[in-house]
Each structure stands twice: as C-alpha cells, then as structure tokens.
Amino acid sequence: xRRSKTGDWAAWAFLAPVVVYLLAFYAYPLYRNVELxxxxxxxxxxxxxxxxxxxxxxxxxxxxxxxFGPALAHTVVFTLASLAFQFAIGMALAVFxxxxxxxxxTLRALFLVPWLLPLIVSASTWSWMLNSDxxxxxxxxxxxxxxxxxxxxxxDWSLVSxxxxxxxxxxxxxxxxxxxxxxxxxATLYEAAALDGATGAQxxxxxxxxxxxxxxxITLLLGLIYTLKVFDIIWIMTRGGPTxxxxxxxxxxxxxxxGSLLPAFGPGAAVGNLLIVMALAFGLIYIRIQRRQQA
Amino acid sequence: MRRPIRTAIxxxxxxVMLFPVYWMINVSFTRDQDMRADPPHLFPVNGxxxxxxxxxxxxxxxxxxxxLVGLGTVALTVVLAAPAGYALAKLRPPGGGALSxxxxxxxxxPGIIMAMGFYAxxxxxxxxxxxxxxxxxxxxxxxxxxVLIFTAFMSGIPEELMQxxxxxxxxxxxxxxxxxxxxxxxxxxxxSLFAFLWAWSDFVFASTLDGGGxxxxxxxxxxxxxxxxxxxxxxxxxxxVVASIPAxxxxxxxxRYVAAGVTAGAVKD
Numbered sequence: 001x002r003r004s005k006t007g008d009w010a011a012w013a014f015l016a017p018v019v020v021y022l023l024a025f026y027a028y029p030l031y032r033n034v035e036l037x038x039x040x041x042x043x044x045x046x047x048x049x050x051x052x053x054x055x056x057x058x059x060x061x062x063x064x065x066x067x068f069g070p071a072l073a074h075t076v077v078f079t080l081a082s083l084a085f086q087f088a089i090g091m092a093l094a095v096f097x098x099x100x101x102x103x104x105x106t107l108r109a110l111f112l113v114p115w116l117l118p119l120i121v122s123a124s125t126w127s128w129m130l131n132s133d134x135x136x137x138x139x140x141x142x143x144x145x146x147x148x149x150x151x152x153x154x155x156d157w158s159l160v161s162x163x164x165x166x167x168x169x170x171x172x173x174x175x176x177x178x179x180x181x182x183x184x185x186x187a188t189l190y191e192a193a194a195l196d197g198a199t200g201a202q203x204x205x206x207x208x209x210x211x212x213x214x215x216x217x218i219t220l221l222l223g224l225i226y227t228l229k230v231f232d233i234i235w236i237m238t239r240g241g242p243t244x245x246x247x248x249x250x251x252x253x254x255x256x257x258x259g260s261l262l263p264a265f266g267p268g269a270a271v272g273n274l275l276i277v278m279a280l281a282f283g284l285i286y287i288r289i290q291r292r293q294q295a
Numbered sequence: 296m297r298r299p300i301r302t303a304i305x306x307x308x309x310x311v312m313l314f315p316v317y318w319m320i321n322v323s324f325t326r327d328q329d330m331r332a333d334p335p336h337l338f339p340v341n342g343x344x345x346x347x348x349x350x351x352x353x354x355x356x357x358x359x360x361x362x363l364v365g366l367g368t369v370a371l372t373v374v375l376a377a378p379a380g381y382a383l384a385k386l387r388p389p390g391g392g393a394l395s396x397x398x399x400x401x402x403x404x405p406g407i408i409m410a411m412g413f414y415a416x417x418x419x420x421x422x423x424x425x426x427x428x429x430x431x432x433x434x435x436x437x438x439x440x441x442v443l444i445f446t447a448f449m450s451g452i453p454e455e456l457m458q459x460x461x462x463x464x465x466x467x468x469x470x471x472x473x474x475x476x477x478x479x480x481x482x483x484x485x486x487s488l489f490a491f492l493w494a495w496s497d498f499v500f501a502s503t504l505d506g507g508g509x510x511x512x513x514x515x516x517x518x519x520x521x522x523x524x525x526x527x528x529x530x531x532x533x534x535x536v537v538a539s540i541p542a543x544x545x546x547x548x549x550x551r552y553v554a555a556g557v558t559a560g561a562v563k564d
Contacts, residue, residue, distance in 0.1 A: 029412025
C-alpha cells in the first residue's frame with residue numbers, strides 16, 4: 001500500500017508547503033546574496049536595480065582588505081577556544097551531575113538558564129560586568145590584588161572577553177547533550193570496572209570517554225557550526241572593536257552591509273558567502289559522521 | 296564522595312554559573328548614584344524601582360511587538376513543519392531523504408547571511424519594518440528544526456494506530472488531523488517553545504529588517520538603550536530582566552520539553 005503512486009502524491013502534498021517555503025525563503029535570499037556579491041552595488045542601484053556585473057571583484061577586494069587576515073584569525077581562535085572550553089566544562093559537569101545526588105535534577109535544570117536567555121540580555125549583562133571602572137569582575141580582581149583589566153576597551157582583551165561570554169552561553173548545550181549520552185552507557189560496565197578495582201580517573205578515560213565518542217563528535221560539530229555563526233554577542237559587546245581586535249567574519253559581514261551609513265553590500269555579501277562555505281564544509285563532515293554512526 | 300558534599304558542590308557550581316543572572320537582577324534594582332560604587336553593592340540595599348518604571352514607560356510597545364512576532368512565528372512554523380514531519384516520518388515518498396538533507400543544510404546557514412538576502416528582497420517589496428516581514432524571517436530559524444523534530448517524534452507513532460484509522464475509512468488528511476496531531480502533542484509543544492524563544496530573542500533579523508519604524512521588538516529596545524550611550528544601567532538591566540521572563544516561564548513549566556528539544560536536535564537523526 002505504501003509504494004502506490006497516489007500515496008506518493010499525497011505525501012508530496014503534505015510536503016509542498018515546506019518545499020515552496022524553502023525555495024522562496026531560503027534558496028531565493030541565498031541566491032540574492034550570491035548575486036549581491038557578484039555585482040558592484042551602490043545605494044542607488046541597490047534600490048533601483050541595474051548594478052553592473054563585477055565578477056569576482058568583491059571577493060578580490062575583501063581578500064586584499066587589511067581586515068581579512070585578522071578577521072580570519074579571530075574567527076578561528078574564537079571558534080576553537082569557545083569549543084574547547086564549552087566542551088571540557090560541559091563534559092566535567094555532565095560527569096558530575098551523572099552521579100545523582102539530592103537536588104541534582106533541579107540544579108541541572110538551572111544550568112539551562114544561560115542558554116535560554118536572549119543573547120542580547122546575556123551580552124549586555126556581560127558588558128556591564130566587564131566594564132572597566134564599575135564592573136563587578138574588576139572589583140573582584142582588585143579584591144585579590146590584580147589590577148584593573150580593560151576587558152572591552154583594550155585590543156588585547158576584547159577577544160578574550162567575548163570568548164568568555166560565549167563559553168558561558170554554550171556550556172548548557174554541551175552539558176545537556178553529553179549528559180544524555182552518559183545515560184546511554186550501561187551502569188553494569190561501571191560496576192564491573194569497580195569490581196576490578198578501577199579508580200575514578202581510569203573509569204572516565206577507559207569507559208566514559210571512548211563510549212561517549214560518537215555523542216562527543218556530534219556535540220563538537222554542532223558547536224562548531226553554531227559558533228561560526230555567532231554574531232550577536234560580539235556585536236553587542238564590542239562591535240568587533242576596538243580597531244578590529246574582536247572582528248570575526250560574521251561581524252565583519254554585518255559591518256560592511258549594515259554597520260555604517262554607506263553600506264558596502266557587495267563586499268558584505270562576499271564575506272558572508274565565505275562564511276557559508278566554511279559552515280557547509282563542516283556541516284558535510286557532520287553529516288558524514290552521522291551516517292557512519294547509523295550504518 | 297558523600298552525597299551531601301556533592302549537593303554542596305553542585306549548589307556552588309550553580310551559583311557561579313548563575314551569577315551573571317543574579318547580577319542582572321541586582322543591577323536592575325540599583326540606584327543611579329550607587330551604580331559606580333566601589334566596591335559594587337552585592338545586594339540591592341536601598342533598591343529602586345526606577346528601572347522598572349522606565350520599562351513601563353518606554354518598553355511596553357516593544358514587548359507587545361515581540362509577543363506578536365513570537366506567536367506569529369510559532370503558528371507559521373507549526374503549520375509548515377507538522378505536515379512535512381508526518382510525510383517524512385510516515386509516508387516516506389521518494390525524494391524525502393533529499394529534503395531532509397536540504398533541511399539539515401539550511402540549519403547551518405548563518406543568520407547574518409539570510410538577513411542580507413532578505414534585506415535586498417524586502418527593500419524591493421517594501422516590507423521592511425513590518426511585523427509580517429519579521430515573522431517570516433524569524434520563522435526561517437525554526438522551520439528546519441521543526442521539521443526534523445516532528446519527523447523524529449512522529450516516526451515513533453505505532454503503525455497500527457494509523458492503520459486502524461485507515462480501516463475506519465479515514466483518508467490521509469483525516470488520519471493526520473485526528474490521529475497523528477493529537478498524539479504528537481509533546482512535539483508540538485517542543486517545536487512551539489523553541490520557535491517562540493528564538494523569535495523572541497532574535498536580534499540579527501530585527502536589527503537588519505526592522506531597525507526603523509514603529510514596530511520594533513524588545514531586543515532592539517535593549518540595544519537602543521545601550522547604543523544611546525544611556526548610562527541608566529538599572530533601566531537597561533530591568534528591560535533585560537523583563538525580556539528574560541518568557542525563557543524563565545518556559546523553563547519552569549516546560550523543562551522536559553526543553554531538554555527533549557536540545558537532545559533530539561543533536562542526538563537523534
């Protein structure tokens with residue numbers, strides 16, 4: 001019954017709205033974005049149309065832009081540092097909460113809060129906490145005798161500051177997913193290891209870590225794709241500054257397209273498309289890993 | 296380690312993790328003259344409601360817009376994603392795999408890039424700074440996720456349940472409406488919850504597609520507070536507290552759906 005022709009038609013009737021939707025509101029904006037990056041747009045031709053075809057000029061322009069090198073480096077550092085800390089802290093917390101103690105369910109739920117808050121709320125709260133003169137972080141540092149740090153206004157610290165905020169936001173996701181992975185590991189394995197006299201560290205490195213590899217791979221790759229996209233936090237906290245010191249591809253693209261009174265849509269779209277290529281490359285790795293796990 | 300000690304450590308870790316949230320609430324009650332006290336006041340002694348008064352005076356329209364945009368996004372997302380999930384999970388037409396793949400890829404596209412394409416289109420259509428325009432753009436964050444969640448959940452509905460409906464003479468539309476949807480209540484809640492939260496929190500689309508005009512969402516309300524170099528941090532943080540209310544309500548009322556959404560999106564296919 002399932003393989004009948006009419007059945008397929010009915011199925012596609014249910015799918016039609018989403019297909020139309022994807023074409024109109026995903027494919028078409030993406031196509032417009034590619035088109036933007038290949039033409040030489042001015043504000044005037046953006047509104048009225050008729051911008052001259054420019055080939056890869058916009059890409060050439062951004063590749064030779066002095067911002068390109070730093071933006072690439074910051075994107076890589078921001079992504080890798082965020083991932084490493086989110087994952088390590090999330091894993092430690094997942095193992096800790098897996099021990100089931102009184103209140104553990106409630107506390108684990110409370111850990112979700114940072115992830116559910118609107119990013120602008122988290123970003124502005126961190127901005128004020130990291131404020132050079134009146135921030136609570138510098139007040140705590142001075143209490144232990146460390147001089148004030150210009151978290152958001154010094155080029156040496158701005159990238160560190162946005163990474164701290166982003167790690168804080170990303171911990172809950174890692175915790176929840178890794179915790180659900182831990183629950184799938186049979187308790188009998190740990191009991192057997194305990195009988196054999198394995199220490200806590202041995203149990204983690206010999207049982208937990210290897211058996212959690214599939215879940216870890218997925219967590220890291222999803223984290224990677226999400227982190228490449230991060231824009232709100234950086235833009236709200238530092239606007240990519242001071243002097244590009246926390247600019248990533250995402251904030252650079254936004255600044256080119258929307259950040260000034262004289263928008264450069266072509267180069268902005270070109271930076272965005274480079275970001276898509278990066279995200280898709282990692283996305284394909286993700287899908288391959290997932291396929292291999294299901295096989 | 297003894298269990299009470301673990302609880303104590305757990306409480307401490309939670310306190311550290313949630314300190315920024317506490318600090319937001321604390322600052323929202325702090326008086327202007329205490330704002331730059333050194334060291335900062337750890338508790339809002341001599342607290343003020345000045346910040347919340349400013350919210351009531353200035354931010355209510357923004358909150359209304361956000362509520363409307365959130366609800367609109369939920370409706371659009373569920374209407375589009377639930378039938379698609381049913382078809383992919385239960386009718387499995389040829390080409391369905393390719394569509395799932397396209398949805399997975401769609402989730403990976405950065406919002407800022409979608410925003411630029413939308414901006415070009417909306418400018419030509421003249422729908423910048425409109426609520427329907429923002430709902431449509433916000434739904435692109437939630438629809439692919441929604442289809443994947445519905446597919447994952449609906450795959451678990453027993454075939455017998457639907458065959459019984461077919462035996463009773465129900466067509467596919469009727470089966471979907473009176474059998475599949477009612478038993479999928481949990482997944483509808485999960486998808487709605489995330490769609491609402493994402494639309495409510497959206498900043499990228501709001502700032503690019505809805506930056507001017509009368510109908511701006513609350514995220515821009517906060518952003519403009521900061522951007523104006525307004526030093527009234529109690530008002531900014533009070534707005535932030537109010538903007539966090541939906542997330543808090545959802546966490547309290549629907550915690551298991553939240554956890555289900557996070558893990559289903561990541562672990563299941």
